[in-house]
Amino acid sequence: MKVALDAMGGDKAPRVNLEGAAGALANYPTLKKLILVGDRGAIEALAPECHLDLGDPRIEIVHAPEVIGMCEPGAKAVRRKKQSSVAVAMDLVKSGDADAFVSAGNTGACVAAGQLKLRLIPGVERPGIASGLPNEHGPCHLLDAGANPEAKPSHLLGYAIMGAAYATGVYGVQRPKIGIMSNGEEDEKGTAFTKEVFTLVSALVDTGKAPFEFVGNVEGHDLFDSPLDVCLCDGFTGNIVLKSCEATAKAMGKWLKESLMASPVRKLGAALSKGAFAELKARSSAEAYGGSPLLGVNGVVIIAHGGSSALAIQNAIRAGVESVDHKVNEHIRTTLEAIKADA
Amino acid sequence: MKVALDAMGGDKAPRVNLEGAAGALANYPTLKKLILVGDRGAIEALAPECHLDLGDPRIEIVHAPEVIGMCEPGAKAVRRKKQSSVAVAMDLVKSGDADAFVSAGNTGACVAAGQLKLRLIPGVERPGIASGLPNEHGPCHLLDAGANPEAKPSHLLGYAIMGAAYATGVYGVQRPKIGIMSNGEEDEKGTAFTKEVFTLVSALVDTGKAPFEFVGNVEGHDLFDSPLDVCLCDGFTGNIVLKSCEATAKAMGKWLKESLMASPVRKLGAALSKGAFAELKARSSAEAYGGSPLLGVNGVVIIAHGGSSALAIQNAIRAGVESVDHKVNEHIRTTLEAIKADA
Structure with missing residues (x-):
């Protein structure tokens, strides 16, 4: 189970993202790898304060130099900022290097990146x-x-x-x-x-x-x-x-x-x-829910509030883990196929 | 200041309506007349239980034999049930026998009756x-x-x-x-x-x-x-x-x-x-607000929740009194005229 976390997304990023990452690693044993996607320098500098041990073999940092602001028009920003944390993290899911994407960043950008890069499950409009x-x-x-x-x-x-x-x-x-x-x-x-x-x-x-x-x-x-x-x-x-x-x-x-x-x-x-x-x-x-799944794309995408706290980020990561564990998209796929077959 | 109360409107009518009426009479001194519009027999039978003294000279009952149900299509019901409490109470405002209409009944019916009988303030769409x-x-x-x-x-x-x-x-x-x-x-x-x-x-x-x-x-x-x-x-x-x-x-x-x-x-x-x-x-x-004014009609119309309690009805009557006291419609009229004159 590998989760790609947008370390730069959200109003209080990257601090609460790193704190939430630490909480998730401590609490969810099926989380075997947590990929922090964002500015490597910022992540490394802040990690100690956030009680995040970068020596933990479950942590990987993937550098993404660009950030999509919370107020940018989402779809446009995703196309323009190919090195943004949202785009790079979604690419990891697309390539199979991550099982789930979790972000508290620009919702429009997450939706656009999910649709653009992962494509829709057949039958989903x-x-x-x-x-x-x-x-x-x-x-x-x-x-x-x-x-x-x-x-x-x-x-x-x-x-x-x-x-x-x-x-x-x-x-x-x-x-x-x-x-x-x-x-x-x-x-x-x-x-x-x-x-x-x-x-x-x-x-x-x-x-x-x-x-x-x-x-x-x-x-x-x-x-x-x-x-x-x-x-x-x-x-x-x-x-x-x-x-x-x-x-x-x-x-x-x-x-x-x-x-x-x-x-x-x-x-x-x-x-x-x-x-x-x-x-x-x-x-x-x-906070208790933390993150909400974007249903219909070919991959697990969890969108958290822009104002997420560390606990909300931790719970958003949990939502990603659960969605993968429960094979959400397989359920959606077979349900759609059953209805289509009956039509 | 005369208020026409739809005694039959709301999920718990006429009981809470009469209790709310008693509360309003006890609390709002500028309320000189409260006209209870509805089934006279039901009102008279229930009044003692609701601590409403029908001997109070400020109370008048105007009989309305029909009731518009909470789920009826409003506009149609108003046209069909000319003897409904909503229609009769609104007629009292139209004729000047009441300064304000208050109802916890079918919202669609209240809006339709207000628009139909009182007409709109010039310039209001x-x-x-x-x-x-x-x-x-x-x-x-x-x-x-x-x-x-x-x-x-x-x-x-x-x-x-x-x-x-x-x-x-x-x-x-x-x-x-x-x-x-x-x-x-x-x-x-x-x-x-x-x-x-x-x-x-x-x-x-x-x-x-x-x-x-x-x-x-x-x-x-x-x-x-x-x-x-x-x-x-x-x-x-x-x-x-x-x-x-x-x-x-x-x-x-x-x-x-x-x-x-x-x-x-x-x-x-x-x-x-x-x-x-x-x-x-x-x-x-x-409950604290009780009722909401329907702005734009030529008269004071206060619409309360279908699920209103006695206190909510009382406060809806207060909202009616305040709207009349503050000359809401004069403000709307002069504001619209000022903008039109400047156009």
Whole structure:
């Protein structure tokens, strides 16, 4: 199991990337090689501070002198900066020198590089990012969370199939439940776009060959408290929903802290129940997921938040390890083939 | 000040509506008359249980035998059910017998009835719902939060102007800050739709006559922690964002409670700091806002959640009172006229 980590991607790179790398090596025994892709000088200089032992035989550095900025237009940057950490790390997956790519860098660049260099799995129209939310019944994945902002309805049908294969292959869910994010749960709610998605998904269900259970339109609360494995949406909507949920959780945590610190008695109470706050944080924080797979490309690509912490990077590497271990793409491939064969 | 309350609208009607009515009468002295519109028999039967004294001279019941269900297609239902509580209550505003309409019923029906019966303020293309979120710098209003799911870019330009008039007129904000909800803060982020909105809003700003400061594209976290008075979006996106934020806050509250109850020591801690939890709830709960104005129609229309509690209904009535007190529509009218005169 070899993972290529974009050491330069993210708002706090390369520091948190190296700290996360150290955490991953300490915690995931199936991780046999971690390839740090980026500015060799910067990596070597910072490693000691980040408690990363470069003498560890599992670590390899592959130099990449260029960096794609967080705000550059992704596709253009990938074509222009062939020596960027994103491009070089993706090349390692393409050549088979790495089993997975992990980056907290420019999402557009990661998606473009994945599509350009790894190509799509046959039958996939567009790749999509599957971002997990902490649903009480197990993770609910927003798909797409931002790879494809101007999606077509047929892309979302593809996401339904890939999302089902992912939920079954990685999370062991038999007949995953899939819904469409809409402005109401009734079948007639939604836009012309979501209604067309509804029709396409229903048509697949009618053939009896859908690898999922279609629950129809869903709303915000379903993300957290209804049995729901995949929530279909275009990448614009998914990205906004994901960020809004994360922002709400963060604001709640901050406000709670402010209120708890407002008096000595409350402070004492908070100290007594601090285990509960730690649990809440672990349960609701985006860090726990760390990274989201880009489904549909011929290789494992894990995209983490630009604002990732060291723990988030560590968990993104874990997501890469799990995706490889669980053979995500084989599941997607065979699921697509089964539907095609039945068509 | 006379408010017409749809006594039959909402998932828990008419009970919470009557309880909310009692709360409003007890708390808002400028509320001189509260007209309960709905099934007279049901209202009279339930009033005692809801601590609503029908002998109060400020209360009037106007009988409306029909109810529009929460799942009926709104516009059609309004045309068909002329004796519905929504239609009858809106007629009271139209005739001047009420200054404001408040409902937790079918949103589509309320929007359709408002537009049909009250007509639009001259210069308004489409009405929009302004839903407040608890931003640290003062409320941030999502506009539109669901009146107009398939909006055109020009509708959002209108929302920018109306939202500015609302923030200034009701909240006293000079030069309100207005942004466009997008999948990234950079100017080039977004869809073809949001980019067109960006161009239209920028063009108005370039004339020097925009009654607001345009902050460009915004993301989820800006809703809570950046100075932002109005967040522009189509009604589909706004509705989904609003519900996702509310669902996250609710899930966080529930999970925190579960964790706090998990051990005797934590329970003790929670008891000591319970004031902090009450503060958090007051700060983050949708109940605190209660109702959202439908901006752009010739009259005050306040739309509350279908799932409103009695407190939410009470606060929705307060929102109606405030909108009348602050002459929201006069502000919108003069703001639109000023821009037109300058064009």
